[in-house]
Amino acid sequence: MIYVAPSTSQRVRAVIFDTFGTLVDWRTDVAAAADEFADAAGVEWDPRSFADAWRAQYQPSMAPIRAGSRGYVTLDTLHRENLDTVLGQLGIAANTFDPKHLDELSSVWRRLRPWADVTEGLDRIRAGYLVGPLSNANTALLVALSRHAGLRWDVVLGSDVFGTYKPERRVYQGAASLLGLEPGEVMLAAAHNDDLAGAAAAGLATAFIARPLEHGPDQQTDLSADGPWDLTADSVTDLASLLGY
Amino acid sequence: MIYVAPSTSQRVRAVIFDTFGTLVDWRTDVAAAADEFADAAGVEWDPRSFADAWRAQYQPSMAPIRAGSRGYVTLDTLHRENLDTVLGQLGIAANTFDPKHLDELSSVWRRLRPWADVTEGLDRIRAGYLVGPLSNANTALLVALSRHAGLRWDVVLGSDVFGTYKPERRVYQGAASLLGLEPGEVMLAAAHNDDLAGAAAAGLATAFIARPLEHGPDQQTDLSADGPWDLTADSVTDLASLLGY
Numbered sequence: 001m002i003y004v005a006p007s008t009s010q011r012v013r014a015v016i017f018d019t020f021g022t023l024v025d026w027r028t029d030v031a032a033a034a035d036e037f038a039d040a041a042g043v044e045w046d047p048r049s050f051a052d053a054w055r056a057q058y059q060p061s062m063a064p065i066r067a068g069s070r071g072y073v074t075l076d077t078l079h080r081e082n083l084d085t086v087l088g089q090l091g092i093a094a095n096t097f098d099p100k101h102l103d104e105l106s107s108v109w110r111r112l113r114p115w116a117d118v119t120e121g122l123d124r125i126r127a128g129y130l131v132g133p134l135s136n137a138n139t140a141l142l143v144a145l146s147r148h149a150g151l152r153w154d155v156v157l158g159s160d161v162f163g164t165y166k167p168e169r170r171v172y173q174g175a176a177s178l179l180g181l182e183p184g185e186v187m188l189a190a191a192h193n194d195d196l197a198g199a200a201a202a203g204l205a206t207a208f209i210a211r212p213l214e215h216g217p218d219q220q221t222d223l224s225a226d227g228p229w230d231l232t233a234d235s236v237t238d239l240a241s242l243l244g245y
Numbered sequence: 246m247i248y249v250a251p252s253t254s255q256r257v258r259a260v261i262f263d264t265f266g267t268l269v270d271w272r273t274d275v276a277a278a279a280d281e282f283a284d285a286a287g288v289e290w291d292p293r294s295f296a297d298a299w300r301a302q303y304q305p306s307m308a309p310i311r312a313g314s315r316g317y318v319t320l321d322t323l324h325r326e327n328l329d330t331v332l333g334q335l336g337i338a339a340n341t342f343d344p345k346h347l348d349e350l351s352s353v354w355r356r357l358r359p360w361a362d363v364t365e366g367l368d369r370i371r372a373g374y375l376v377g378p379l380s381n382a383n384t385a386l387l388v389a390l391s392r393h394a395g396l397r398w399d400v401v402l403g404s405d406v407f408g409t410y411k412p413e414r415r416v417y418q419g420a421a422s423l424l425g426l427e428p429g430e431v432m433l434a435a436a437h438n439d440d441l442a443g444a445a446a447a448g449l450a451t452a453f454i455a456r457p458l459e460h461g462p463d464q465q466t467d468l469s470a471d472g473p474w475d476l477t478a479d480s481v482t483d484l485a486s487l488l489g490y
Contacts, residue, residue, distance in 0.1 A: 076425070130388060140425025143375060143399045154388045155401045160423060178405060180321070180385025 001128065001244025005205030005230045008184030012205050014130035015243070016157065016175055017122075018166075018190035019137060020058075021214040023236070024112035024149060027051050033108035041097060045090060048216060053089060057082035062136065062165040072163045074138035080106040109137075110144040115211070119150055121236025124245045130154045134175050134188065136165045155179065167198025176204065189239060193226045200227065207231040207239055246373070246489025250450030250475045253429030257450050259375035260488070261402065261420055262367075263411075263435035264382060265303075266459040268481070269357035269394060272296050278353035286342055290335060293461060298334060302327035307381065307410040317408045319383035325351040354382075355389040360456070364395055366481025369490045375399045379420050379433065381410045400424065412443025421449065434484060438471045445472065452476040452484055 003012050020026050027048065034054075035047035061078040064070035083106050084094040094102065125131055132155040133142050139158030146153060155178070159165050162174045176183045183203030190196050191211035200206050208225040210233070215221070225232045233239035248257050265271050272293065279299075280292035306323040309315035328351050329339040339347065370376055377400040378387050384403030391398060402423065407416045421428045428448030435441050436456035445451050453470040455478070460466070470477045478484035 074425075130392075138425070139400060139423040143424065147375075147399060152397070154392060155384060156399070158423070161406055178384040178403070179388065180319075180383070 003243050005184065005187060007200065007228065007230050008203065008205050010182065010184035010205070012129065012187045012243070013181055013185045014132070014154075014176075014179050015125055015187045015189055015207070015239075016132050016134040017236075018188065018192060018195050019133045019135035019142065019145065020109075020112075021211055022189065022191040022209055023118050023133070023151065024114050024145065025214070026055065026109070026112050027214065027216060029112045030054060030108055033105055037101065037105045041101070043092065043096075050086065050090075052215065053086045054079075054082055057085050066165050066168055072160070074141070074160055075109075075136055076106075076138055076141050079109050110141055111148050112145060114149040114151065115235070117235035117237040121238075121240045122151055122153075124237065124240035125243060126152065126154065128243065128245045130179060132157050132175075132179075134166070134171070135159065166195055167201075169198070169202045172199050172202035172204050187230065189233075189236075192222050196225075196229050197227055200229070205230050207233060207242075209233050209236065209239060248488050250429065250432060252445065252473065252475050253448065253450050255427065255429035255450070257374065257432045257488070258426055258430045259377070259399075259421075259424050260370055260432045260434055260452070260484075261377050261379040262481075263433065263437060263440050264378045264380035264387065264390065265354075265357075266456055267434065267436040267454055268363050268378070268396065269359050269390065270459070271300065271354065271357050272459065272461060274357045275299060275353055278350055282346065282350045286346070288337065288341075295331065295335075297460065298331045299324075299327055302330050311410050311413055317405070319386070319405055320354075320381055321351075321383055321386050324354050355386055356393050357390060359394040359396065360480070362480035362482040366483075366485045367396060367398075369482065369485035370488055371397065371399065373488065373490045375424060377402050377420075377424075379411070379416070380404065411440055412446075414443065414447045417444050417447035417449050432475065434478075434481070437467050441470075441474055442472055445474070450475050452478060452487075454478050454481065454484060 005012050030051040031047040034050040038045055061082050087094050132153045134157045135142055136159045138160040142156050142158050157175050162171045176186045187205035188199035189207040189209055191209050196206040206229040208229045212223050231242050250257050275296040276292040279295040283290055306327050332339050377398050379402045380387055381404045383405040387401050387403050402420050404410050407419045421431045432450035433444035434452040434454055436454050441451040451474040453474045457468050476487050
């Protein structure tokens, strides 16, 4: 099947995927790692709140890099810095712990499990389209995560290749350029409306994938598509069907 | 098995591969395409000589980009320009032909077949190491070639990511950086001594893979390792064995 995106009137040839939240369930596995760490270190915290607080630092930590007031550093680096911030919020000095143990905890972002529909869905979409992650993760983090999660890609597009973070326009347009495609021939699939807004502004086709449990049972954001995205799906397998595979 | 490269005294964690000649047999398939084109267009040329002449433009066409006297353009673009050059050498004006047919002929570099040992060898090496192509091809060309040839990668590293061509040092070191590794933790595998010399100068580990038929039965160059490379193999499966997989 040939899928032509209404927003671009172009045939989609590649589908690129946001990763954290869209493909992998970061909250469950980060909470499990935080719980294990707390047990071993003899501290107490609510592991899901800890995971939420860590993730809450994600956007603020990228903001100065997007704005150009800080040079590019990788998401691996930001995750590690943000871990110290979260410990500080809990009134715990980072130097309470062996730095190696904090590094190990921080690397949990490289070992997340995919949502149940992802592996099958990507393989089906790959039968008809080029597929790759387009993530704010750096390439090495994406490679480690993809191996761990068993994701099969044609190409891996990390933020370090572009030197800034989504939703900066040059990330989306740079991805299309590396694929040798026009922006309108590339579809971003994401569980986050702001990411899709960035992609649409850069001329890409868009697909919303609902992940109503990304932030747990009380999630308030991104419960539904809030823009004129080309497709809306409940899962990657659902998206595969909508794309004809 | 843990493989420690003698040249770097570091454990190798990723093996990256030169592509044209090392993994895919460009001469046979380019000659076949040139033969088919000549038949359809009603011209006559020796298809293997045509393929050799086309490939002979490869290094000269990259030289001004390496030197910085020409801005980066992709290998897809150079292949197409070099095709016109080769036609000119034969005394045939490029405008003799429909440009679409020349574009189609030029895209043969995206549809080459791997040497017989490659698919199995890469899958075996991937069991213990990160694997990816590090090629002077652009990403889109590598993605198309890898899908056509059935090559499974963790990451795809095209020259467009680095904005210049091997053997410039920043290509090799940039690849290690994207993989989150030190240069000495990365091994380049290639059938070309000059590529391995560039990798070694950049601090990478090195493996020579002999491809004595790359240029046909009369090949004079790269018949054997001419530097102190860490490993010398007859095939990618042989390299897998030497790396313990």
